[in-house]
Amino acid sequence: MKRCLMVALDGLRPDMVNATNTPHLAALAARGTRFANARSVFPSETRVATPSLITGCRPGGHGMVANTLFDASVAPDRLLRTKLVEDVLAMAAGGETPLQRPSLGERLARQGKTFALVSAGTAGAARLLHPAAERLGSFRWNVEDTEGATAAEVRDALGATPPHATPNTARVEFAGRVLIEHVLPRHRPDVALIWLSEPDVAFHWAGLGSEATLAALRAADAVLGRIIAWRDAQPDAAEIGLIILSDHGHVTGHGKMSLREELCRAGFRAGTGMGTDVDVVVAPASAPGLWLRDAALAPQIADYLATQNWAGPLLARDPAILAAGRVLPLSLLGSAHARSADLVVTFAGDEEPDHWSLPGRAPFDAPDVPDGGGMHGGLHRAELATVLVMQGGAFGAGIVAEEPADLTDIVPTLLHGMGLAGEGMEGRALRAAYRAADDAPPLxxxxxxxxxxxxxxxxxxxxxxxxxxxxxxxx
Known part of the structure; x- marks a missing residue:
């Protein structure tokens, strides 16, 4: 396999892949290798998932521990939002990136290969996916880019980027054009990744099964169809592999709340920055992080949460913060890092169907997502399950692989298929991607x-x- 194209459909649940919603993806999965036990990382959030994909390491290794987090050494009075490039760079503390493991672009460059990124997601996520683009002189473009040589290059070639909308269909379609009409013919990268922000945007705002969401999903699948057609038309098509993935799934949000407000009502001094009147910093999410002024508060918070029927188990960076049996260690999930919250709260979801008959509901804390919208970030079955399909090139045909996989296993598998080195990653090459006989059911x-x-x-x-x-x- 000489080249590989990676296509990410942000937030796509594997149980929504079918001939009606996603005809191109469904057909490709039947022709290639589909991983039935593919999973996200924890927290199952995009700017945790993207570094996990691109470094082949879980959050405890690369250090990006949440979409929204608190770091007193960077911004003591506020939360950091990693969708913003300025906050990502603030976390880098004058360096190139806050990530503590090399990215795919860097690994390829060391072996004489090139990487290109086209992103319809947030600017912060794009920076995390290809942090070394400037140093390597390689291509990184995001729909939010308006300044710089790459933005001008795309604008001169294809015109202005459409404005953001909900659903974000126009930008997804434009990103597809940037890849197919400009990047692939002009730059000819050895590996390219296109990040499509749908169906995630529509899931959040319109719900998992709404007509608007299904239209956005079909539009993203149509972009995939054009990428497949481009690959199949190349003279070296047999040497070009395709990897299709989602970074997390979704549940239907059921019982929107503010954990900060709940803690305040319970008598805790909770806020979004460690001011003189704040003892607990809360980062809203489907798995909210809590940073404590004093670790002695942990038992009190745990006692309170134990009385709330919406609360699930606590996880901790250092499990010694609570008595044995009261908390799970983040290290169990590969998610413990110096940046991690002292405590991470989970919500008690259920397997009940939502109003579109899709299983999975959970309470959530997200100020800008409506109740009934899609959510992710926690450990619900529907949040963790992801799409992973590999086809063409060195990948096998007609395989439904049972071996467990997560985002950190994708780049090691890609590098193995291209005959390139991949030492130093936590993930492993998925052998079932190449040969059905090497598949094994999970323990x-x-x-x-x-x-x-x-x-x-x-x-x-x-x-x-x-x-x-x-x-x-x-x-």
């Missing part, structure tokens, strides 16, 4: 979690990494 286990919950999980081998599958109530 499944169930771990007890505080508060009468259980965590379903998988391993590829005895003693191997844990792949979380679902957090649910016991019984």
């Amino acid at each position: 499944r286990e169930t771990l007890e979690a505080p508060g009468n919950f259980v965590l379903e999980a998988m391993r590829a081998a005895e003693g191997g990494r844990l792949y979380p599958t679902a957090l649910r109530r016991a019984g």
Whole structure:
């Protein structure tokens, strides 16, 4: 395999891939290798998932621990929002990137290969996906770019970028044109990644099964169809692999709330920055982080949350912050880092169908998402399940692989297929991508979690990494 095209459909649930919603993806999955047990990382958020994909490491390794987080050494009075380039660069503290592991672009450059990124997502996510673009002299373009040589290059070639809309269909379609009409013929990268912001945007604002959402999903699939057609028309089509992925799934938000306000009502001094009148900094999310002025507050907060029927188990950067049996360590999921919150709250979701008959609902804390909108970030089965399909090039045909996989395994698999080195990553090359005989079903286990919950999980081998599958109530 000499080249590879990666296509990310942000937030796509695998149970929504079918001949009606996604005809091109469904057909490609039947022709290639589909990973039935593909999962996200925790937290299952885009700017945690993108570094995990591009570095082949989980958050504890690369250091991007949440979409929204608190770091007193960077901004003591406010939360950092990683969708913003300025906050990503603030976290880098004068360096190129806050990521603490090399990216795919860097790995390819060391081996004489090139990488290009086309992104219809946020500018911060694009920076995390290709942080070394300027230093390497390679292509990185995002729909929010208005300044600089790359923005001018795209504008001169294809005209102005459409404005943001909900759904974000026009920008998704334009990003497809940037890749197919400009990047692939002009730059001819060895590996290219296009990040499509749909169906995630529509899921959040219109709900998982709305007509607007399904139209946005079909539009994203149509972009994929044009990419497949471009690949198939190339003289070296047999040497070009395709990897189609989603970074996380979605549940339907059911019971919107503000954890900060709930904590304040319970008598805690909670806020969004560590001011003189704040003891607990809260980052809203589907798995909100709590940064404590004093670790002695942890037992009090845990006692309060244990009385709330919407609260699931707590996770901690340092589990010694609470008595044994009261908290799960973030390290269990590969998510413990110096930037991690002292405590991470989970919400108690269920498997009940939403009003579109899609299973999975959960409370959430997101000020700008309506109740009933799609959400992700936690450990619900529907948040963790992802799409992963590999086809063409060195990849096998007509395989439904059972081996566990997550985002960190994708780049090692890509590099292996191209005959390139991939040392130093936590992920592993997925052998079933190339040969059905190398597939093996996962070793499944169930771990007890505080508060009468259980965590379903998988391993590829005895003693191997844990792949979380679902957090649910016991019984």
